[in-house]
Amino acid sequence: MNRLGKLSLLVLTLFLAGCTYSSNRLPYDAWYLGFFARNYMEVWIETADAVDIHDRVFRRAMSGVAAINTPKNLKGNPRGWPDVPAAGAGKHVLGAGLPRLIYVRWQSLVEPQTYEAYIPISEATRQAMIKGERVYCDFDGKWITDYRYMLTIGLAPGGVTKTWIGGPCLLPIEVARTVGTVVKEGPYDGTSGGRHRPLSETSKAYVEKYGVPYGSW
Template identity: 40%
Template sequence: MKRLMLALAIVALAGCAAGQGRPRLPYDYWYVGIAAPRYMEVWVESVDVIDRRGLAFFHIHGGVVGYTGNPVGWHKGGGAMKQASNVDLPETLFVRWQSLVEPQVYKLRIDIPQWVRDEMVKPHRAYCPGRKQWRDNQYRFDISIGMAPGGIAKAWVGGPCLSNIEIGRYQARIDPLGPYEGNSNGRYYRPPTEAAQTYIKEHGIPYGSW
């Protein structure tokens, strides 16, 4: 009987999720970007999201990040982008990543303020340097997450032809389970590249610059 009730509950929840339909947004999807300072190498295990409907979506992004041109300080948004298809505007993001140069594993929860969701659906008229023209109905539909050693992270909201606006700076927690939630016998994705090792040997990790 308990198994039957559980099965019925799962079916009911699935029906509710399916009944939500496609998110009502002025674009087909928004994007998640992941990045890190140059040489401060990162492997992202997962980016998960709870959208404003309360629906959870797992592993909407992960893997290799985009790197900035400078190991010291932050870029201002961008990174390796991936579509968040059929996901409504984000309420909460969860990020879990391996800082390969330390090495250490961090996990972070980012609560997205309402002003960010408001900004994501606000149309702008903006000049696009690539097209060399002004365009209407430009949106900030990118959420970018930058990750640095020490578990420091920043998030921005931006979009094509539009500047990035900082959402916040965060301190992630160390995950005591280690890489891959303890399922890799302590093995990280890979060691740092030779270029990263050379930079860190000569200059160290610039803690405090992020």
């Protein structure tokens, strides 16, 4: 079964098994989909597709470079995950209802390897995304009602993903961890002759010196 077929089957399964939020109306204009990678562990996102609660598919809701830090002195730490991850590089998913599923296919450039992962978003997570919380916001120095409308996904070697929801003034909450699978066709669905995008010289120097800390994510 091809990826489109697997995606359709998983959407149908989630539709039959899960509850749905009955309206596309949200307490904010749109939710945000962002990605980041650990220090030096560079990735290239070929596509990130979102499926909302109405089974609408928003293809390439995000693609390209994930947020990353690559200090040239090689003193950055790629192990584990940050206690408070930032929103990541991404986009607002305009016109979508709350998310039910995120599909992401990416190149892990330090290996190199191409992975894909299906990240289900639970009903509990969706309810948390529309629950307003009173919080003092240091950004503008006042109390506001904030929402965890930012869906942030970390991508790591070995196909590991971790997902949080957060708001500009609210601490993020971890909501999912998945391990993706290798895309047998390779990068770009096999159209690049097996060639991945190049790794930066800084990240290459780090990996050659310290290796890839598998098992830390």
